[in-house]
Amino acid sequence: MEADIVAFLGELHPETDFSKSQDYVSDGLLDSFDLVSLVAMIEDKFALFIDALDIVPENFASVDAIAGLVRRSGGGA
Amino acid sequence: MKAQFSGKRITGLRAVVPETELRFDDEVDNYTFPAKQTLRLKAVMGYETHRVVKPSTSTSDLLWFGLKGLLDEGLLRREDVGAVVAVTVTPDHLLPHVGSALHGLAELPEDTIVVDLVQGCTAFLHGLLQAFLLLERLPEGKKVVVAVGDTLSKWVSTRDRNSYPLIGDAASIVVVENGGDDTIRLDLRNDGGRRDSLKIPAGGSRLASSAETSELVDSGDGNLRSLDNLVMDGSAVFTFVQTDVPPLIDAALSGAGLEKDDVDYFLFHQPNKFMLRKLSEKLGIGYDRVPMNVVEKYGNPSGASIPLVIADNLAEQMRGDALQCCLSAFGSGLSWGAITMKLGGMEFCDLVVSDL
Numbered sequence: 001m002e003a004d005i006v007a008f009l010g011e012l013h014p015e016t017d018f019s020k021s022q023d024y025v026s027d028g029l030l031d032s033f034d035l036v037s038l039v040a041m042i043e044d045k046f047a048l049f050i051d052a053l054d055i056v057p058e059n060f061a062s063v064d065a066i067a068g069l070v071r072r073s074g075g076g077a
Numbered sequence: 078m079k080a081q082f083s084g085k086r087i088t089g090l091r092a093v094v095p096e097t098e099l100r101f102d103d104e105v106d107n108y109t110f111p112a113k114q115t116l117r118l119k120a121v122m123g124y125e126t127h128r129v130v131k132p133s134t135s136t137s138d139l140l141w142f143g144l145k146g147l148l149d150e151g152l153l154r155r156e157d158v159g160a161v162v163a164v165t166v167t168p169d170h171l172l173p174h175v176g177s178a179l180h181g182l183a184e185l186p187e188d189t190i191v192v193d194l195v196q197g198c199t200a201f202l203h204g205l206l207q208a209f210l211l212l213e214r215l216p217e218g219k220k221v222v223v224a225v226g227d228t229l230s231k232w233v234s235t236r237d238r239n240s241y242p243l244i245g246d247a248a249s250i251v252v253v254e255n256g257g258d259d260t261i262r263l264d265l266r267n268d269g270g271r272r273d274s275l276k277i278p279a280g281g282s283r284l285a286s287s288a289e290t291s292e293l294v295d296s297g298d299g300n301l302r303s304l305d306n307l308v309m310d311g312s313a314v315f316t317f318v319q320t321d322v323p324p325l326i327d328a329a330l331s332g333a334g335l336e337k338d339d340v341d342y343f344l345f346h347q348p349n350k351f352m353l354r355k356l357s358e359k360l361g362i363g364y365d366r367v368p369m370n371v372v373e374k375y376g377n378p379s380g381a382s383i384p385l386v387i388a389d390n391l392a393e394q395m396r397g398d399a400l401q402c403c404l405s406a407f408g409s410g411l412s413w414g415a416i417t418m419k420l421g422g423m424e425f426c427d428l429v430v431s432d433l
Contacts, residue, residue: 013114031298031299032311036122037118037121039351040120051358052356052358053359055315055355056316
């Protein structure tokens, strides 16, 4: 799952090195429209629904945070 | 505020859109973002086409197009109009009012009441509330014309990817009158503490428009806009809709003694497809009962959203047997509200394209 998330991030921003950031949103690497795109990508890939109230910056701060969101939403192993 | 009315009904509805249709695909290069990144939002947000008025067209022009058509076609008689309630955030001028323009253009009698309100996305709900209140006191047989319209394209930067792809100019003329015995329940809420979530900084008494306020600058998020343009805190508005609207709708249904399954259609303001999809999921309502195709065809019609979604999706049904509906709108203010009422048996319900 983490590999998929890394691939999504690379697809959204191929020019960005996400590995140097501790918080993608507060560091300005992802904006609110990126979160919308990520939610759509994740829902398509993992066939799940992400609760609207989970679409908050802290759940998109890192690959681990996004993976946690996916798991809580019923995706992944 | 909660209110309950009985013996009031919508007997006619006409939505108006301008003829100029813009395609999102043609606008991608207007934005500073990579095209591939922008195009990815197309399906998610419902960016497809949107309608904007010509530069010389005012809000009252669009409304008058709708009202004049009804008068000319004999669907509404001047002598039956007891009041006009005009609601917009994009008036032609500070003075005179849009309602006055409609009154003058329609050559309505001097004793016709004209009410002008300033409301954005919840304009239709506020207009209906005024109509219901007026009908309690108007003489027998008099009707209220609720005229809701906005031309927000004039206040949104074409270089702002957050807002411009969604903007849609539209208007509606809705006729409300006494009749029937159905109960209507209305719940309107406000939180002025969050008023800056949707804002046009310049152009009012706080900060007059000037050469300085019209200068496009990078807002820091890659979008170019001026102080004369609408600016929206997308994250705050999204959270507001997902947090505050579901409990309001639950309370409105509960107050009306309705279960979600009792409602034929949930007719919501049309901000964007993603927000409506998430709102439907949060409420546990199937997409089939929440029409959300307006944004991709016309853009976000601001105050005229609910009439437009009705005219575009349910015109035929509105002339037939009554359907149990839940109307809800949410936006600038912040303001949000819901109305449970039956809709149907209308004398007319249509969508017309103006040459404006």
